[in-house]
Amino acid sequence: MSKGAHGNQAELARDIIDWGSRIPDLIGSSDFAAFSGDHRIYLSVWKSVEVIGEAAGKLLKTGFGENDPVLCRELRRAYDTRNKLSHGYSGVDLTILWATARTFVPDLVQRVEAASRAQADEP
Numbered sequence: 001m002s003k004g005a006h007g008n009q010a011e012l013a014r015d016i017i018d019w020g021s022r023i024p025d026l027i028g029s030s031d032f033a034a035f036s037g038d039h040r041i042y043l044s045v046w047k048s049v050e051v052i053g054e055a056a057g058k059l060l061k062t063g064f065g066e067n068d069p070v071l072c073r074e075l076r077r078a079y080d081t082r083n084k085l086s087h088g089y090s091g092v093d094l095t096i097l098w099a100t101a102r103t104f105v106p107d108l109v110q111r112v113e114a115a116s117r118a119q120a121d122e123p
Contacts, residue, residue, distance in 0.1 A: 009064045013116045015055040016078075019048045020109035023101050036094045045101045046085055046092075052105065053082020065115050074108050 026044045027035060035041050057079035065071035081100060085092060 009059060009062050009119070010116065012055045012059040012062070013064065013112050016052050016059070016112045017109055017116075019051045019055075020105045020112075023048050023105055027101060032095070032098050035098055042094055042097065046097060049078075049097065049100060049105065050082050050085050052108070053078045053080075053085070056108075057082065059112075064119075065111075068111075068115060071111050071115055074104075074111060077104070078108055 023045055026041060026048065030038070030041060035045075056075040059065075060072065060075050060079065065075065081104075085097075
């Protein structure tokens with residue numbers, strides 16, 4: 001893999017980490033009722049999840065995490081979620097967005113961080 005592709009992977013991974021790390025601040029101490037009742041919160045989270053998914057789709061194309069089938073599956077799920085949010089907006093269930101933001105995104109951020117560290121340690 002060329003140094004340029006490796007750098008692109010690092011940027012895309014950083015996007016996932018940065019945007020995913022913003023979500024807890026966006027949600028704050030809100031419960032689902034507060035989340036779903038405040039369009040500023042859920043639309044901010046929505047956009048964050050879209051950006052994460054877009055970066056995940058691009059990251060998959062670079063071969064990032066190709067030796068980790070769980071990570072690849074999770075990146076694919078993030079990209080599929082992005083597509084649902086971007087193209088199926090009328091059918092988005094806020095309970096699913098809430099669950100995604102509270103459980104899936106933090107787990108994905110941890111996996112991407114770990115894979116990025118491991119990759120940085122490779123010669």
